[in-house]
Amino acid sequence: MVEPHVSLDEDTLSPAARKLRGPLEDQLTSALKAAADKVGAAYSGEGIDQVMAALTTEAKAGLHPDIAAGFNPDRQQLRALAEAIVREHD
Structure with missing residues (x-):
């Protein structure tokens, strides 16, 4: 399975978000990984777009x-995760 990693563009962040960039990226990456695990476990033949949603x-x-x-x-990245979930279960 593809391992997600969220990277934030520093140029688009507020000053407060810039200071928290590392922990925020970690939190978003963790949430996306947990989502991939949960969606993968519940997968039952949905299409790529449905898995992405x-x-x-x-x-x-x-x-x-x-x-x-x-x-x-x-x-x-979302599409790559969805494709990995679909491939893993086909």
């Missing part, structure tokens, strides 16, 4: 609402 929903559910509101996972 489920990954996003589950990752955001594992975050504080304020952080979740601003979290937009990288589409390429």
